[in-house]
Amino acid sequence: MQQFINAGQTTVSSLLLAHFHELGITNDEFLVYLELKSFYDAGNHFPDMATIAQRLRLSSTQVYQIIHRMIQKKILTIDTTQDEQGRSQDQYDFALMYRKLATYLGQQKRQAVVEETTDQRQQLFEQIETEFGRPLSPIEYETIGAWLDQDHYQPEVIGLALREAVLNQAYSLKYMDRILLSWERKHLTTKQQIQREQEKRQQRQPAASAAATTPTSAIPQIPMYNWAEPTDEDKDKQ
Template sequence: MDDTFMQQFINAGQTTVSSLLLAHFHELGITNDEFLVYLELKSFYDAGNHFPDMATIAQRLRLSSTQVYQIIHRMIQKKILTIDTTQDKQGRSQDQYDFALMYRKLATYLSQQNRQVVEQKSSDQRQALFEQIETEFGRPLSPIEYETIAAWLDQDHYQADVIGLALREAVLNQAYSLKYMDRILLSWERKHLTTKQQIQREQEKRQQRQPSSGAAAQSSTEDIPQIPMYNWAEPNDDDKQ
């Protein structure tokens, strides 16, 4: 490459396009021709010309001025382009192309997509939780039990992984009932333990506070049944039924 070309390349400037827009302009209802017109208008805008001549755009795209006018008209109808009128420092009116509506449509689309992903993930977690409880209980859940678990998620706003920890505690205590799990969840709630990480840290602290047992202590208690380490609730024997 010679110096002349490099100087021309630099002087021509750069047109920046969001990769998000490039990836999703079809989802916004923008055709290829409309996107090409957007790129041309954007290149002029970046160079400081906010309202380039339509004939210039047509020449660069190898289209007629009428075709470019029709494309711009469609973009205005689709609410992805507006023509705004402003006044300069001398009070003279001047027009400019504005793509703010298109960017808002892109933001709305991406927000909806993200929300759908979150909702799908939540639905998958809910179904996995139902299946996990049924597996540990060794039986299908009743309709009332489904409603109870749904209420934990939707009304009490317990996280699915927190309910999973409560299930683990119930299984360790051989108490296969939602009533037992509910008492565990309420116990954690009273302690302001609302996330899996908080509960696990509290369990680790609880374990560290337990006195270490030497060989003598072990031999003196070897006939005592082992109690699960994380016995957060103290349900009645009826809860284990």
């Protein structure tokens, strides 16, 4: 047990363990990496090749060939440094492999974002077609695409505009566009901001209804708000 404790441990990234094949690393090359890292973690940065070969039950020539392939694949380098006495010493360096892994993970993340965006776009097209009860025309596809790519409206925000249009029985992209512009003028750019504004509007509606049943001489009437129509404040800004 004491020998087990004194031997130390070698820690390997789970990401590297899961994706080393995607980096073009073979099983043999990964085993050599593990052996080299175990020595590195113990303070030996350039272990003897014969020792590596013995532990892997391979010949020194085979280990040399594997290390040579790893250098060619740019996942391993041999760096030369100087110690405190000015003597040159070599060491294995896997920084290129770690950078390669980081690049791969970044590409995977960007690809996932692209796929998610594509799915959201397709779902939005299908949602509008379902609510309108008809296929969209090519021009309508371009209009929705411009909302997403040029105006940078979030798909969920466009979905809320669609809901407003359906509630008002206005099955038109022009109507939805007026709603989106109204929200943009009021700096409502997220689903949460729009929903909070809608809640405030709903709270004002009972007061407006009560005012409609009260004599005008007592309480002035409050006009009902329509997202698609510009307010006096919006007109002043224009």
